[in-house]
Amino acid sequence: MDDLKFGKRNKRGDWAPFQRLEIAPFYRLPPRPMAILRWLPGYFLPWNLVWAASAVAYWHLVVPAPEAMQSFHWGWILRLFAVNCALVFLFYGAIELRLYMQRAQGNRFKYNGKFPSDQKNDAFLFSSQNADGIIRGFGTGVPIWTAFEVLILWAYANGYVPWMSFAEHPLYLFALFLVLPIWHEAHFFCIHRLIHWGPLYKWIHSVHHNSVNPSPWSSLSMHPIEHLLYFSSSLIHLVIPSNPILAIYQLHYSGFGAVVGHIGFDKIEVSEGSGFDSHAYAHYLHHKFFEVNYGDGLVPLDKLFGTWHDGSAEAEARMEERFRRKVERMNRKRGAQTPAE
Ligand SMILES: [Zn+2]
Numbered sequence: 001m002d003d004l005k006f007g008k009r010n011k012r013g014d015w016a017p018f019q020r021l022e023i024a025p026f027y028r029l030p031p032r033p034m035a036i037l038r039w040l041p042g043y044f045l046p047w048n049l050v051w052a053a054s055a056v057a058y059w060h061l062v063v064p065a066p067e068a069m070q071s072f073h074w075g076w077i078l079r080l081f082a083v084n085c086a087l088v089f090l091f092y093g094a095i096e097l098r099l100y101m102q103r104a105q106g107n108r109f110k111y112n113g114k115f116p117s118d119q120k121n122d123a124f125l126f127s128s129q130n131a132d133g134i135i136r137g138f139g140t141g142v143p144i145w146t147a148f149e150v151l152i153l154w155a156y157a158n159g160y161v162p163w164m165s166f167a168e169h170p171l172y173l174f175a176l177f178l179v180l181p182i183w184h185e186a187h188f189f190c191i192h193r194l195i196h197w198g199p200l201y202k203w204i205h206s207v208h209h210n211s212v213n214p215s216p217w218s219s220l221s222m223h224p225i226e227h228l229l230y231f232s233s234s235l236i237h238l239v240i241p242s243n244p245i246l247a248i249y250q251l252h253y254s255g256f257g258a259v260v261g262h263i264g265f266d267k268i269e270v271s272e273g274s275g276f277d278s279h280a281y282a283h284y285l286h287h288k289f290f291e292v293n294y295g296d297g298l299v300p301l302d303k304l305f306g307t308w309h310d311g312s313a314e315a316e317a318r319m320e321e322r323f324r325r326k327v328e329r330m331n332r333k334r335g336a337q338t339p340a341e
C-alpha cells in the first residue's frame with residue numbers, strides 16, 4: 001500500500017497520519033447520531049471482537065469445570081498460566097515476527113522510522129527492548145494476569161459473586177460487554193495518571209516508558225506494581241453481577257489488548273492494496289511525548305484535563321505551551337526554595 005496517500009513522512013523517516021485522532025463521538029453535544037454510526041464499526045473491529053471470540057473459546061477449551069476450581073489446586077492454576085504464556089507468545093510473537101523481524105511491510109505506516117532492535121539501549125535489561133519486554137512480560141506480567149484470573153474464577157466457582165447466565169440475562173450481559181472497554185479505559189486513565197506523578201513515575205512507570213519507540217514486546221514491559229494496577233480492572237467482576245466469560249474478556253482486553261497501543265504501525269497490511277487500522281496512534285503519541293494521551297479517547301478525560309493530542313500541529317502547539325508553563329512553574333518553585341545570597 002502507498003502510505004503517503006494516508007499520511008506524510010518527515011526527514012527522519014517518521015510517518016504520521018493525515019487524519020486527526022478523535023475522542024469517541026457520544027460525548028459531544030448536541031448528539032451526532034451519524035458520527036456514532038460511523039464510529040461504531042471501529043469499536044468492534046478488529047480488536048474487541050477478537051477478544052470476545054478469544055474469551056468464549058478460552059472458556060470452552062481451557063477453563064476447567066467450576067467444581068475443579070472451588071479450591072486452589074496447582075493443576076488448573078498452572079494449566080491456565082501455561083496457556084496464557086503460550087497465547088501471549090503466539091499473539092505478540094506473530095505481530096513481532098511479521099512487522100519487526102520479517103519487516104513484511106518495511107516502514108510503511110510506521111510512526112517511528114527506526115526499528116528498536118537496530119539500536120542498543122542500556123536503559124533496558126540486556127540493552128534490548130525485546131529482552132526487557134519478554135522478561136518482564138513472562139516474569140511478572142502473565143503471572144499477575146493469571147493470579148487475577150484464578151481469583152475471579154475461584155470466586156465464581158464457589159458462588160461468592162453473582163453469576164448471571166447469558167440465557168437468563170442476555171440484554172444485561174450484552175450491555176455490560178459494550179461498557180467494559182469504557183470501564184477499562186477509565187480505570188487505566190486513573191492508574192496511569194497516578195503513576196505519572198513524579199516519585200511513582202521514577203519508581204514504577206519509567207520502566208514502561210523506556211520504550212520511546214514501542215514495539216509489541218513493550219506492551220507488558222512494566223514494573224510489577226504497574227502490572228498489579230493494570231490488571232486490577234478485572235476486579236470489577238467481583239463487585240457487579242457479571243459472568244466469568246465477561247471477566248475473561250476483560251482480562252484478554254487488558255492482556256492481549258495491551259499490544260494494540262504498541263504496534264508502532266498505523267495500518268497492518270494484509271495484501272498489496274488492503275490493510276486494517278491498528279488504533280495504535282494515540283498511545284504511540286503518549287510514548288513519544290509522555291504527558292499526553294493518558295487514555296485513548298474512549299473516555300473524554302484527556303480532553304477534560306487538556307492532555308489530549310490528536311496528532312495535529314495545533315495540538316502540538318498546545319502541548320508545547322503547556323510544557324513551557326510547567327517549566328516556568330518549576331523554575332519559580334526552585335527560585336523560591338533557593339535562599340537569596
Ligand atoms: Zn505503553
Ligand SMILES: [Zn+2]
Nearest residue numbers: 192196205286
Ligand atoms: Zn505513561
